[in-house]
Amino acid sequence: MSTTYRDLHAVEELFAQAVKTPAACETLAQLLNAAPSRAHAWPPSLQTSWKDHAAKYFQSVPKDAPLLPPQQILLQAMLNMGLDDDEQHTLRPLYLRLFHALHPHCSNPEGILQITGLTLDSPAPILAAAAKLQVFHALRPGIRLWIPGLGVNTVQELDEKHGSLTLAEDPEKHLPLAEFLARCVILQPEGILDSLVQKKKVSFASLPELYQAACDSLVTCQEPSPTLVEKILIPTYYGHVDLQAMCSPLKQENQAGEKNQSALAGRWDYSRSVAEMLQRLEKTGISEEAAWNRDNLKAILAREMGSIVQARTEKQKLETAQRCAEAISLLHMDGRTKELIQGLCQELQGQFLPWHELPLFVAVSDELPGKNVADWFTLSRENIGADYLMEATLQMPCHLWAYTEKTLKGDEHQAFEARFFKDFKEGRATADHFMWLWKKVKPCEERSAILSNCTLLFKILHQDVKGNYLKSLRNLRKALLDNEEFLYEVVQMPTELVGKGAAKKRVPVAGSHADLNALRALVRCAKRMPLLDTREKQSLLVKIARLGDEAKAIVEENVTTQVKQTIDRLTSQRSFRQLQAELEKLVNEEIPANTAAIEDARSRGDLSENSEYKYAKEVQRNLARRRSALQQELSICQPMDFSTQEVGEYVIPGSVVTLREKDGSTQQVTLLGLYDGDSQKNWYSYDSPMGRILLGNKADAQVTLPSGKEVVIQAISSLPQDILDFLR
Numbered sequence: 235m236s237t238t239y240r241d242l243h244a245v246e247e248l249f250a251q252a253v254k255t256p257a258a259c260e261t262l263a264q265l266l267n268a269a270p271s272r273a274h275a276w277p278p279s280l281q282t283s284w285k286d287h288a289a290k291y292f293q294s295v296p297k298d299a300p301l302l303p304p305q306q307i308l309l310q311a312m313l314n315m316g317l318d319d320d321e322q323h324t325l326r327p328l329y330l331r332l333f334h335a336l337h338p339h340c341s342n343p344e345g346i347l348q349i350t351g352l353t354l355d356s357p358a359p360i361l362a363a364a365a366k367l368q369v370f371h372a373l374r375p376g377i378r379l380w381i382p383g384l385g386v387n388t389v390q391e392l393d394e395k396h397g398s399l400t401l402a403e404d405p406e407k408h409l410p411l412a413e414f415l416a417r418c419v420i421l422q423p424e425g426i427l428d429s430l431v432q433k434k435k436v437s438f439a440s441l442p443e444l445y446q447a448a449c450d451s452l453v454t455c456q457e458p459s460p461t462l463v464e465k466i467l468i469p470t471y472y473g474h475v476d477l478q479a480m481c482s483p484l485k486q487e488n489q490a491g492e493k494n495q496s497a498l499a500g501r502w503d504y505s506r507s508v509a510e511m512l513q514r515l516e517k518t519g520i521s522e523e524a525a526w527n528r529d530n531l532k533a534i535l536a537r538e539m540g541s542i543v544q545a546r547t548e549k550q551k552l553e554t555a556q557r558c559a560e561a562i563s564l565l566h567m568d569g570r571t572k573e574l575i576q577g578l579c580q581e582l583q584g585q586f587l588p589w590h591e592l593p594l595f596v597a598v599s600d601e602l603p604g605k606n607v608a609d610w611f612t613l614s615r616e617n618i619g620a621d622y623l624m625e626a627t628l629q630m631p632c633h634l635w636a637y638t639e640k641t642l643k644g645d646e647h648q649a650f651e652a653r654f655f656k657d658f659k660e661g662r663a664t665a666d667h668f669m670w671l672w673k674k675v676k677p678c679e680e681r682s683a684i685l686s687n688c689t690l691l692f693k694i695l696h697q698d699v700k701g702n703y704l705k706s707l708r709n710l711r712k713a714l715l716d717n718e719e720f721l722y723e724v725v726q727m728p729t730e731l732v733g734k735g736a737a738k739k740r741v742p743v744a745g746s747h748a749d750l751n752a753l754r755a756l757v758r759c760a761k762r763m764p765l766l767d768t769r770e771k772q773s774l775l776v777k778i779a780r781l782g783d784e785a786k787a788i789v790e791e792n793v794t795t796q797v798k799q800t801i802d803r804l805t806s807q808r809s810f811r812q813l814q815a816e817l818e819k820l821v822n823e824e825i826p827a828n829t830a831a832i833e834d835a836r837s838r839g840d841l842s843e844n845s846e847y848k849y850a851k852e853v854q855r856n857l858a859r860r861r862s863a864l865q866q867e868l869s870i871c872q873p874m875d876f877s878t879q880e881v882g883e884y885v886i887p888g889s890v891v892t893l894r895e896k897d898g899s900t901q902q903v904t905l906l907g908l909y910d911g912d913s914q915k916n917w918y919s920y921d922s923p924m925g926r927i928l929l930g931n932k933a934d935a936q937v938t939l940p941s942g943k944e945v946v947i948q949a950i951s952s953l954p955q956d957i958l959d960f961l962r
Contacts, residue, residue, distance in 0.1 A: 239265040242283050249287040252304075253294055259304035263311035272361065273316040284317055285325060292328050301335040313367070318360035326354055329363075336371060342394045346370065349397055349412045365455040366415040372453040373399075373420065378428055380419040380466045382546075386431055416455050419466065425451025430467060438481045461544070464537065469506030474533050503527040508538045508561050515561075520568050532578055535562070539585040542594075555588045555598045563602070563610040576616065583617040592622075596629045600702055607634060611641045620646045624653050631702040632666035635674075651675070658684055665694055665706040672713070672720060685723045688755040689923075692763045698856070700849045715766075715774055725752045725781060748781055753788050755923075762921065767859055803871045804887055804920075805907035806961035810873035813909065817864040820857060828853050874907060876961060881952045885928045887920040892949040893939075900948060903928065904957065 239245070245262070252258040273281055288308075295305065309332040318325060329352055333343065340346060350366040351358020373392060380386050388402040398408040421428040426447040429436055438444040442460075448467075449458035456462060468474065502518065503526045505511035511534065538558045545551035565575040579586075588595040595614070602610055615623045620642060627638040627650075642650055654670070657663050668684075668691065675681050684690065691714070699707055713720040719740045722729050725748035729740040760766065760774050779786040805813075828850060835847035876888035885891055891903045904917045905928060911919040918924040923940040928947070931937060935947045953961075 239269045239284075240280060242280070245284065246287060249291045252291055252308075256302045256304045259302075259308035263304075263308045266308075266311040266315045266317075269315065273318075274361075281317070284312075288312060288317070288328070289324050297331075301331060306332060306335055313360070313364045316361045316364065326352070326357060330354075333367065340394055342397070345397050346394060346411075349415065362455070369415045369418065369420060369453055369455060372422070377423065378421045378431065380421065381414070381417055382465075385470060386421070386466070418454065419456065419462065420453040422451045422453060427451045427463065427466065431471060433471070436480055441478055441481050444477065444481055461540065465541075468537070469510050473504070473506035474530065475504075501527075503531055505530075505534065508534055508557050512557065512561055512564070515564060520565075520570055526571065526574055528574065528578070531574075532581065535578060535582055536585060539582060539587065542587045551587075551594065552597050552601065555594055556601050558586070559588065559598050559602060559610055560606055562613060563606040566609040566613055567606075576613070579613055579617055586617075589614065589618045589622075592626055592629070595622075595626050599626070599630055599634060607637045608640065611637050615641050620649070624650050628654060628657055628662075628667070630666075632670045632706055633702070635666075635670055655680055658690075663690070663694060664697060664703070665699070665710045666703065668694055668710050669706045669713075672723065682723075682726060686726050686749065686752040686755075688724065688752070688759040691724070692759045692765050695765055698853075700852075701845070704849070704852060715770055718777070721777060721781075722748075724756055725749060725778070725785070727781065742781075748785060750784065750788070753778065753781070753785050757788050758921070765859065765863075767862060803867075803908060804874045805871055805909045807873045807875060808961050809907065809909040810868075810871065813864060813868055813871070817861065817868065820861050820864065825857050825861070828857055871908065876906070876953050877958045879952070881950060883932050883950070885931050885947065885950055887925075887929075888953055890951045890953060891928055891947060892951070893945040894948040895943065895945050904953070905929070906961070910961065 245265070248258050248262050248265075252262070273284070292305075295301070301309070309328055312325070313329050313332065330347065333347060333352060334340075337343065337346075347353050350370060351363040352367055357363070373389065375389050375391055377389050378386060379389065384401075387404075390400045390402040390405055392399045392411075393408070396408075397411040399411060399414060400406075400408055421431060426436060426444070428451065430448065436444070438447065445460040445463050448463045449460070452458055452462075454462075467477065502511055502514040502520065505514055511531075535558065538554060538561075542551055542554045542558070545554055562575050562579060565571040583589055588598050599607065599610065611623060614626075623638060623641065624646075627635055638650065639647065654667070654675075657667055671681055671684060691710075695707065695711055695714070697707065714724075719729070722740065722742060727748040728743040728746040730743050731738055732741050733739055757775065757778060760771055760778070766774065775789050779789045831850040832847065832854060835850050874888075879886065879888035881889045885905060887905055887907050889905050891905060892900055893903060894900050902916065903924065904915070905920055905925055906917055908919050908921055911917055911922055920926075920929050927937050927939060931947055933947050933950055936944060937947065938944050
């Protein structure tokens with residue numbers, strides 16, 4: 235046909251002919267079907283011309299007159315091409331007429347149109363609607379189809395009224411039609427794919443030819459591709475070798491040869507999928523020395539890696555990646571296949587998503603069986619390097635970190651420790667970091683400084699974590715409340731080992747004392763930070779008081795400075811409202827949502843193995859603690875308007891302090907109430923380390939900042955108006 239869809243003059247003439255001879259609509263449909271691209275890729279003028287001509291033509295067709303077959307063919311071609319009408323939707327009524335013409339006996343046309351998105355009130359993108367409508371056209375009882383996760387099934391009943399269908403293999407289960415249309419692949423009766431599923435004999439010149447014929451025989455919202463065909467056929471029905479044999483069938487010379495082929499097909503390295511390979515390895519192991527089927531192993535690994543990229547959900551992606559990681563680490567364990575899998579991993583590492591997507595690598599490593607982790611980390615280090623492995627490890631639960639240490643070599647151990655301490659400096663530390671620091675890192679000045687940083691410790695204990703990360707959080711909290719040796723580290727009390735064997739333990743060195751600053755910091759955090767309930771707080775303070783007379787005095791001490799005596803628990807009006815809002819959200823939203831989550835998790839059966847239930851209960855405890863802390867704080871904390879604060883000769887909350895360093899340079903520090911701190915703006919709470927140092931001092935006083943720098947208080951002034959406005 236010399237005329238193309240771009241020939242506007244010819245298109246106009248054909249639409250004019252169609253008024254008298256509807257058969258011209260078929261010629262127009264042929265032009266559209268031959269177009270190399272969908273309408274959204276056409277020039278705007280070309281789209282507008284087709285839309286205008288089509289709208290004008292169908293206006294001449296009476297609305298109460300039935301659409302003739304050529305007119306239906308044209309509208310179907312326009313719909314499949316994606317000819318829509320943007321905001322005006324002038325073509326949508328024509329497509330609705332087409333639906334009613336194709337399905338005159340549909341018992342629920344409005345419901346089906348809503349499911350497909352071919353509506354006027356809330357229209358879906360036209361191509362998406364066209365794809366779903368095409369699947370619905372092909373859907374009927376008795377037809378075979380493939381659904382991800384369910385495999386090949388047969389439609390038993392289509393319930394248009396309720397928008398659902400049932401499958402012959404599970405007639406009690408009703409699948410929602412809306413979800414089904416988007417996911418399923420219909421195998422056209424007597425098509426190539428349908429024949430292959432039924433194990434009927436087919437023969438093609440080449441595998442690409444077979445794939446193309448199979449693609450042409452299915453109906454789906456997805457893009458038909460060889461990958462989709464492989465998903466349907468492999469491993470359930472065929473392996474790569476089987477499909478290849480259909481294209482160039484090889485006849486065996488004798489029965490013995492056929493038996494040999496059958497024996498090979500049952501071997502683990504002749505598996506049709508990674509899942510099947512894992513099953514065979516678990517059942518029989520690697521029991522033979524042989525020339526492994528390297529090409530088949532590479533093919534199924536490559537296909538599995540491709541499935542990770544194409545996975546529709548994060549759960550599917552993780553499950554597929556974990557299966558692949560388990561397989562390659564299992565083969566790496568055995569000396570007979572170690573070199574084989576190392577070579578395959580080097581060839582395929584560019585396709586393996588977990589080695590290029592850090593969060594997925596972390597999740598896969600966390601989910602792997604313990605016996606696989608060492609070999610998994612070794613392969614990962616060889617393929618993506620030690621730096622990547624170290625970065626990922628510090629985002630995993632710390633029970634996996636020992637595997638990394640065993641994998642690293644030489645100077646990499648020092649690099650790992652340096653990277654570990656960098657997380658503390660940059661505020662990325664977690665409870666896993668703290669537990670590793672306490673249990674595994676050798677004593678050093680940096681370790682001691684972090685363990686005695688009570689503000690950081692309590693901040694980390696406030697982190698919201700789940701899964702395997704909960705273990706370190708619980709252990710760290712338990713160490714703070716119940717482990718004397720940990721308490722000695724926090725308050726920097728010198729200790730020594732006494733006793734023998736299992737009874738050996740650390741006790742304070744005779745005559746030694748805890749660091750007073752560390753003691754005060756711990757007492758302050760225990761008393762004021764909303765982490766511990768009343769019983770836990772009292773228990774911890776009693777343990778601290780037992781460390782000696784100085785510790786007891788700090789637990790019981792009262793502030794004696796005149797300025798400090800006047801300070802109650804003060805905060806700005808803005809911060810007070812934020813606390814109220816947090817409590818309100820906690821009571822009205824988070825706690826009810828958590829209660830619902832507990833009930834949902836409880837309904838799923840065995841609570842001892844129910845991780846969702848355990849996590850929800852852990853969240854419930856944290857929410858209860860936070861609610862109690864907020865209620866207590868709001869009952870004693872006083873909102874304050876700092877504009878009424880008179881700043882005199884002493885540093886008080888609501889003052890700007892100018893500090894002069896030894897080189898003559900100056901900086902300004904703003905001292906505010908509780909919950910008002912913002913280090914980015916140099917704003918500090920009067921109860922922060924900086925606030926406690928400055929509070930109550932006069933101008934010209936020399937003080938040592940928390941950083942160790944010595945400065946002189948040059949001036950004390952009131953808050954500027956912009957800060958006052960912000961805090962109201």
